[in-house]
Amino acid sequence: MSEITQILNAAGRGETKASEELLPLIYDDLRRHAMVQMAHEAAGQTLQPTALLHEAWLRLVGNGTRQWQNRAHFFGAAAEAMRRILIENARRKSRLKRGGDQVRVDSNQIELAATSPDEKVLLINDALAQLQVQDPEKAQVVVMKFFGGRTNQEVAESLAVTERTVERHWAYAKAWLFQCIRKQS
Numbered sequence: 001m002s003e004i005t006q007i008l009n010a011a012g013r014g015e016t017k018a019s020e021e022l023l024p025l026i027y028d029d030l031r032r033h034a035m036v037q038m039a040h041e042a043a044g045q046t047l048q049p050t051a052l053l054h055e056a057w058l059r060l061v062g063n064g065t066r067q068w069q070n071r072a073h074f075f076g077a078a079a080e081a082m083r084r085i086l087i088e089n090a091r092r093k094s095r096l097k098r099g100g101d102q103v104r105v106d107s108n109q110i111e112l113a114a115t116s117p118d119e120k121v122l123l124i125n126d127a128l129a130q131l132q133v134q135d136p137e138k139a140q141v142v143v144m145k146f147f148g149g150r151t152n153q154e155v156a157e158s159l160a161v162t163e164r165t166v167e168r169h170w171a172y173a174k175a176w177l178f179q180c181i182r183k184q185s
Contacts, residue, residue: 007022008071033075033149034052040146056081060074060078083143137159142177145166
């Protein structure tokens with residue numbers, strides 16, 4: 001059992017010292033995943049990779065009652081936490097956009113805008129929720145690759161399948177999500 005897995009088990013038992021020992025060991029990996037996530041976001045995003053990482057960390061170890069089987073399981077949970085944070089951020093911005101700062105504008109003087117990056121994240125999330133119902137394993141591959149920035153090998157290890165299976169699931173899921181999002185917009 002690796003040092004990280006041992007510390008994850010200790011953190012899952014509620015040992016506060018374990019969480020303090022864990023963060024320096026995995027900080028760089030989490031930061032890399034946060035940067036991958038933020039690369040998909042629009043320029044001028046107010047949420048920075050470090051803030052995304054810290055918020056995800058608080059959600060993962062905040063209450064100290066979660067247990068992880070291994071490093072891959074932990075990073076899968078981290079990817080899911082980051083995805084949820086980005087979705088919440090996009091929804092918050094969308095609420096403001098839909099009337100938080102109302103200003104009267106003549107509709108004849110405006111141009112229709114293309115879908116904003118925040119709306120795209122929401123469309124992806126809605127489509128992913130539908131895929132989760134239809135095929136949870138393929139949805140998990142999407143979360144780990146798209147939102148977690150994991151490689152095929154890392155996803156395969158986490159899900160205990162071959163890399164080729166991950167490649168097939170990823171190809172299917174991308175096509176399925178594309179069609180679903182196309183129908184929504």
